[in-house]
Amino acid sequence: MTTISIHNNTFRLQPTGTMFWEERAMLLIADVHLGKVAHFRKHGSAVPQEAISKNFEQLDTAIDCCEAKEICFLGDLFHSTLNTEWLHFEQWVQRQETELSLVIGNHDIISPLRFEKLGITLYEERILESFLLTHHPEERENLFNFCGHIHPGVRLKGMGRQILKMPCFFKKPSQMILPAFGEFTGNYMLEPKDGDEIFVVTPDEVILVE
Known part of the structure; x- marks a missing residue:
């Protein structure tokens, strides 16, 4: 993992694509899109059934990497309307001992009552000290914004004119x-500008490349 400091707070960027905020013991996760596999399968896409369980296995892996008191999803937790994956999600939530919260994203169209019934706290946005937590990228004076929505990626040049497209943490x-x-x-490929930092996510580590 890679550790960075923002506004005198410490954040661990993890190979799972999640970020752990040490001072608040909060794990931040963006754009899980549960239900997307079942949605694709319903419409005839050849996506293996095993892919449904993989998202939940990855969530467990991310949680096991830290001692979080709260897991905050930065929007698009569930991809679409209710489908069979919601039952898997309910079972997963029941196993959690950590506080769960959701900053609502554009794909989170399921009734808020269903999330609240599971004990998940919903927010339109959150302001914690000098930090703003949203789904869509926002610019707010004197606040540092953590967000998702974009699915950021970056192109890396490899050997022999090879181009790698990698997911990343994109820091402005x-x-x-x-x-x-x-x-x-x-992933949506972004082009960094002066002052931006790119942290590429690999299966084993997070690497600052720019």
């Missing part, structure tokens, strides 16, 4: 866009 002077966590989410 007053904003950090987290990579999409879920399977089959894809």
